Amino acid sequence: MENKKEMRTWLDDMNLDHPLVIAGPCSAETEEQVLRIAHELKDTDVNYYRAGIWKPRTRPGNFEGVGALGLKWLQKVKEETGMKTCTEVANAAHVKLALEYDVDLLWIGARSTVSPFIMQEIADALEGTDKIVLVKNPVNPDLSLWLGGIERLYSAGIKNLGAIHRGFSTYEKSKYRNIPEWQLAIEFQNRFPDLPLINDPSHITGNRDMILEVSQTALDLNFDGLMIETHFDPENAWSDAAQQVTPSSLVQIMKDLKIRKESDPEAEYNSELNNLRAQIDVVDNQIIDLLGKRMKVADGIGLLKKEKNVAVLQNKRWNEILGKMVLEGDERGLSEEFILKMFKAIHQESIIHQEKIINN
Numbered sequence: 044m045e046n047k048k049e050m051r052t053w054l055d056d057m058n059l060d061h062p063l064v065i066a067g068p069c070s071a072e073t074e075e076q077v078l079r080i081a082h083e084l085k086d087t088d089v090n091y092y093r094a095g096i097w098k099p100r101t102r103p104g105n106f107e108g109v110g111a112l113g114l115k116w117l118q119k120v121k122e123e124t125g126m127k128t129c130t131e132v133a134n135a136a137h138v139k140l141a142l143e144y145d146v147d148l149l150w151i152g153a154r155s156t157v158s159p160f161i162m163q164e165i166a167d168a169l170e171g172t173d174k175i176v177l178v179k180n181p182v183n184p185d186l187s188l189w190l191g192g193i194e195r196l197y198s199a200g201i202k203n204l205g206a207i208h209r210g211f212s213t214y215e216k217s218k219y220r221n222i223p224e225w226q227l228a229i230e231f232q233n234r235f236p237d238l239p240l241i242n243d244p245s246h247i248t249g250n251r252d253m254i255l256e257v258s259q260t261a262l263d264l265n266f267d268g269l270m271i272e273t274h275f276d277p278e279n280a281w282s283d284a285a286q287q288v289t290p291s292s293l294v295q296i297m298k299d300l301k302i303r304k305e306s307d308p309e310a311e312y313n314s315e316l317n318n319l320r321a322q323i324d325v326v327d328n329q330i331i332d333l334l335g336k337r338m339k340v341a342d343g344i345g346l347l348k349k350e351k352n353v354a355v356l357q358n359k360r361w362n363e364i365l366g367k368m369v370l371e372g373d374e375r376g377l378s379e380e381f382i383l384k385m386f387k388a389i390h391q392e393s394i395i396h397q398e399k400i401i402n403n
């Protein structure tokens with residue numbers, strides 16, 4: 044699928060002077076809860092009111108949503124507050140009901156994007172709709188699955204498309220509930236620069252105290268909007284209690300965010316600079332992460348050498364590595380001098396690590 048300018052139209056037509064904001068509870072719990080949160084968000088910058096009514100839970104036994112009943116509550120939200128509404132759909136039956144009840148925006152959850160069969164079923168059920176449809180990234184860090192989901196919808200004639208970056212599941216320990224892997228979102232933007240991209244800091248962080256920081260990174264990376272789970276009593280929410288914020292915290296977060304204004308040339312320069320710096324930060328973090336991983340492998344080699352009583356420094360092997368890296372560096376425009384300096388420093392650190400292990 045080629046990138047199409049028309050994909051931006053729905054967002055451009057909104058003429059917003061701030062990023063698109065989608066907010067509301069993780070789950071619709073009761074009619075009173077849904078309406079109360081909607082009323083508290085009514086006079087804020089929130090553009091779409093979200094509430095999950097069919098909840099995909101990783102393990103059974105947790106609250107699985109109120110189901111179709113919640114569609115009536117979302118209709119009431121629209122009647123009483125004038126806010127547009129959205130919910131997650133995960134199969135053809137959900138799509139049929141959501142369209143019947145005139146939900147304004149539908150999103151496809153991370154656990155559905157992973158399945159091409161489900162994506163195709165949803166795309167077929169949505170065929171030709173002019174509703175806005177947003178595709179969350181798949182649970183696993185697989186760019187093709189995400190792009191594939193968008194392509195299936197586009198092929199079904201759905202033009203008002205967008206994507207939501209909600210982070211990726213990982214087995215590694217992390218401060219995030221779902222690691223952002225920002226470089227993947229950047230790659231996604233490069234593939235579809237005109238497709239609106241929304242960040243979901245709630246599911247990335249799993250922690251309300253980190254929402255502002257992740258939202259700011261997203262805006263610095265030119266994301267078009269934010270989806271933030273909001274509840275009047277987050278601690279007692281029936282799902283995702285740790286990550287939801289109150290309506291007043293949401294308003295404060297929106298105030299604290301540095302939002303770029305594209306009309307001012309000075310601001311435009313600053314925003315471009317922030318964007319590039321945010322990209323550098325992403326890459327620098329990856330470098331540190333990789334160096335840490337490399338040292339762990341070196342530690343493993345140290346242990347092995349200790350067991351076999353082998354010398355730490357193996358000159359032949361080291362010269363081979365250096366020669367290979369100089370060539371690899373050259374292909375990427377990196378000078379021999381730089382490669383030698385950098386790898387000597389890395390090697391030095393590995394030797395220090397291994398010496399420690401052997402002498403312990």
Ligand code: PEP
Pocket residue numbers: 069095099151152153154179209246
């Ligand atoms: C949600 O938005 O509440 C949700 C279930 O999200 P995800 O699909 O990103 O896990």
Ligand code: MN
Pocket residue numbers: 069070272282283
């Ligand atoms: Mn949630």
